[in-house]
Amino acid sequence: MFDTKNNKNKRIKILEAALYLFSRKGYHRTRMREIAEHAGVGKGTIYEYFESKEDLFTSLIVHLFKALDEYAFQKVKPNMSASMKIKALVTGYLELVENMPREAIMVMTEFWSEGIRNHLKFDFRDMYKKYLRITRKILEEGIKKEEFKETVNVENLSRSLLAFMDGILFHAMLFREEIDLERITEDFLDTVLKGISRR
Amino acid sequence: MFDTKNNKNKRIKILEAALYLFSRKGYHRTRMREIAEHAGVGKGTIYEYFESKEDLFTSLIVHLFKALDEYAFQKVKPNMSASMKIKALVTGYLELVENMPREAIMVMTEFWSEGIRNHLKFDFRDMYKKYLRITRKILEEGIKKEEFKETVNVENLSRSLLAFMDGILFHAMLFREEIDLERITEDFLDTVLKGISRR
DNA sequence: ACATATCGACCGACCAGTCGGTCAAAATTA
DNA sequence: TAATTTTGACCGACTGGTCGGTCGATATGT
Numbered sequence: 163m164f165d166t167k168n169n170k171n172k173r174i175k176i177l178e179a180a181l182y183l184f185s186r187k188g189y190h191r192t193r194m195r196e197i198a199e200h201a202g203v204g205k206g207t208i209y210e211y212f213e214s215k216e217d218l219f220t221s222l223i224v225h226l227f228k229a230l231d232e233y234a235f236q237k238v239k240p241n242m243s244a245s246m247k248i249k250a251l252v253t254g255y256l257e258l259v260e261n262m263p264r265e266a267i268m269v270m271t272e273f274w275s276e277g278i279r280n281h282l283k284f285d286f287r288d289m290y291k292k293y294l295r296i297t298r299k300i301l302e303e304g305i306k307k308e309e310f311k312e313t314v315n316v317e318n319l320s321r322s323l324l325a326f327m328d329g330i331l332f333h334a335m336l337f338r339e340e341i342d343l344e345r346i347t348e349d350f351l352d353t354v355l356k357g358i359s360r361r
Numbered sequence: 362m363f364d365t366k367n368n369k370n371k372r373i374k375i376l377e378a379a380l381y382l383f384s385r386k387g388y389h390r391t392r393m394r395e396i397a398e399h400a401g402v403g404k405g406t407i408y409e410y411f412e413s414k415e416d417l418f419t420s421l422i423v424h425l426f427k428a429l430d431e432y433a434f435q436k437v438k439p440n441m442s443a444s445m446k447i448k449a450l451v452t453g454y455l456e457l458v459e460n461m462p463r464e465a466i467m468v469m470t471e472f473w474s475e476g477i478r479n480h481l482k483f484d485f486r487d488m489y490k491k492y493l494r495i496t497r498k499i500l501e502e503g504i505k506k507e508e509f510k511e512t513v514n515v516e517n518l519s520r521s522l523l524a525f526m527d528g529i530l531f532h533a534m535l536f537r538e539e540i541d542l543e544r545i546t547e548d549f550l551d552t553v554l555k556g557i558s559r560r
Numbered sequence: 561a562c563a564t565a566t567c568g569a570c571c572g573a574c575c576a577g578t579c580g581g582t583c584a585a586a587a588t589t590a
Numbered sequence: 591t592a593a594t595t596t597t598g599a600c601c602g603a604c605t606g607g608t609c610g611g612t613c614g615a616t617a618t619g620t
Contacts, residue, residue: 172565188475190389194610195568204567206612215610274531275474276387287535315548321532321540322549326521329528332473333520336486341520349514350521357556371599393576394602403601405578414576 173211175201180222185265189219189272223273226266227289233258235296244304245355248323251297255327256347259334267335294320310358319358326350372410374400379421384464388418388471422472425465426488432457434495443503444554447522450496454526455546458533466534493519509557518557525549 179201183192194215198205212218237254238247259267273286297320304310330350334343378400382391393414397404411417436453437446458466476485496519503509529549533542 193608198568205610206567207565209611210565271474275471290532290535314552315544318541318545318548319552321545322525322529322552325528325532325545326525327528328531329524329526330521332527333489333524336489342517345514346517346520346524349517353513353518353521353553353556355556357552357554392574397602404576405601406599408577409599 172201172203172207176203176208176211176218177222177225180218181226181265181269184219184222184272185268189215189276219273222269223286226270227286230255230258231289231292238296238300244300244307244309245359247300248297248304248355249351251300252323252327252351253344253347256331256343259331267331271332271335290324293324297323304358308360311360314358323354371400371402371406375402375407375410375417376421376424379417380425380464380468383418383421383471384467388414388475418472421468422485425469426485429454429457430488430491437495437499443499443506443508444558446499446502447496447554448550450499451522451526451550452543452546455530455542458530459542463534466530470531470534489523492523496522503557507559510559513557522553 176197179197180192182200183196194208195205197218198208201208208218212221234251234254237250237257239250242250298316301310301314301316301320305312305314305316330343330346334341375396378396379391381399382395393407394404396417397407400407407417411420433450433453436449436456438449441449472485497515500509500513500515500519504511504513504515529542529546533540
């Protein structure tokens, strides 16, 4: 049927317009009318696909997170060493983030700031938990394989890595030109991995 | 004169009310009427002290940043080793942040998200530059004193440390109960310092 | 002809900022 | 000291405009 595809196209178009505008003007400053115009649909049509402005916002976030989810994890291959896996996961995440239109990051930042206050129904802690789980598993595996010291605190370090990823992402946004994201991350991972590797 | 003190009190009262409400409901959801009520003044009075809602918001941020500025840096004493200085700086920052009402962090997060989009006049990149400068200096000193390897990339690592600080702060907000900020930071710094120390 | 999708004019709730008036206290005068 | 004038901090009702969401009309597809 054409219908489904047509619907999907229109839904995507609206999401794209929302991304474009939310990222530039922020959620609260963006008008539904603008989104409609930018998407080339009537304002009422948006409400055929999304219940409300907030629903549109969270749908957009889910949409973006999905891409992130799919991309970064597939970079980690089973035959890699634990160190390689860590590198792959972190750089995969940052790569994605660099390739992703900067717009997406902006929207996510706002989503953080809204989400933290529990103003939104969607709970994105789950996303983090998944990352945490995977990182923990890699670290544990590295310890078991005697690649990392057994004194490594898996829980704490995985949180630190995650924290670094978010932080450096934020800094990249703030200092766009001045920062070489890749080099910084490489340097950082080398340092950390040196710190936890067995001699 | 009594006038000045009275004025100051009222100004502070308004700022406190703004902190209370902005942190809970976010900038856009907070009404000037609410702030006035909470501060125990008339709505019009707010406009005697602040030009606009945005002016009130940025004034609040400046107010908060000042405390941060003064606290964290004084933790670094000249006679410490470079490693100790790094630890002092980072934990000082986090201590401050933990003692600071969580409200303040919330507001700052929103400020980030607004500031990134250049919606506000106040540019808080300067804050970061100061942190960067200090961290760089400590690292350079550590290298010169042969405490750290000379292969350490000062520029990159200082950015990484800063990134970690922001990231972990954000995570602490997200996962309040579940996280032991201090332990994680300690662990992390040990790992990194081990990674850059000469044998 | 019927069903479904689309549209945008319209509505009413909402809100930042204004402005003319009030009044207590400071300054001036007697 | 007491009476009188001046000041400006304070207030909140009001305004002009905004915007999310609705719904009946219209278009499109079957």
